[in-house]
Amino acid sequence: MNDLNTQITAELSRLGADLVGFGDLTELPPEVRHNMPVGISFGICVPREIVRGIAEAPTLEFWDYYHSGQDDLAQLAEMSAQFLHSLGLTAVPITKENVKFVGPLRSELPLKTLATLAGLGWIGKCALLATERFGTAIWFGGILTDAPLTTSAPITESKCGDCNVCTQRCPGGAASGLLWNAGLDRDDFFDAQKCAAAGRERANAYLGIDYPLCGRCIAVCPRTRRYLEGGE
Secondary structure (H helix, E strand, O other), X not given: OOHHHHHHHHHHHHHOOOEEEEEEOOOOOOOOOOOOOEEEEEEEEOOHHHHHOOOOOOOHHHHHHHHHHHHHHHHHHHHHHHHHHHOOOOEEEOOHHHOOEEEOOEEOOOHHHHHHHOOOOEEOOOOOEEEOOOEOOEEEEEXXXXXXXXXXXXXXXXXXXXXXXXXXXXXXXXXXXXXXXXXXXXXXXXXXXXXXXXXXXXXXXXXXXXXXXXXXXXHHOHHHHHHHOOOO
């Protein structure tokens, strides 16, 4: 890691990021990455008390944090991009204005893909980004940049092994149980439409909210359970 990596990591951590990584994007089509060669991925963990509450059903606390967390990630991306601009570098925050959707529930450059390229985690069987430190209880944001950064080796294979806890507990039966790898399309192992339909049904039933919200796969993941056991 060079001095600029250290400087950017320190700034993102100061702004609230819990994980930061740097990925080489040059193998992706230029138009997908806004012609930027490097992606900065950062994550904010979901508080333990909120995760503990959603093992059986979505909660209002989770609903509120979901929206505030997405706002925090967008603000963090914009502030970090401004920081890079102040250093004379080009930076594109991955916010709603800069995301291109190429199908239902599918963006051109998913933030989870950026995180795997930055070596921060892998895609689990329920299509969540899984990490060693926080399990799946973490949400990601990102920045595209031309900064001369040292990048990490990408993670290209799942570390879930034969664990099928999230697959078995998914209310929508959305996960096939296949292990992810970098060459596998999401639709080949996970049905996002089934996930969204089950989440909407559960949010309506438990909260009276017409929105796809569930979260059970986050709470039951064994790696998330280890994060929850880490204390308050």
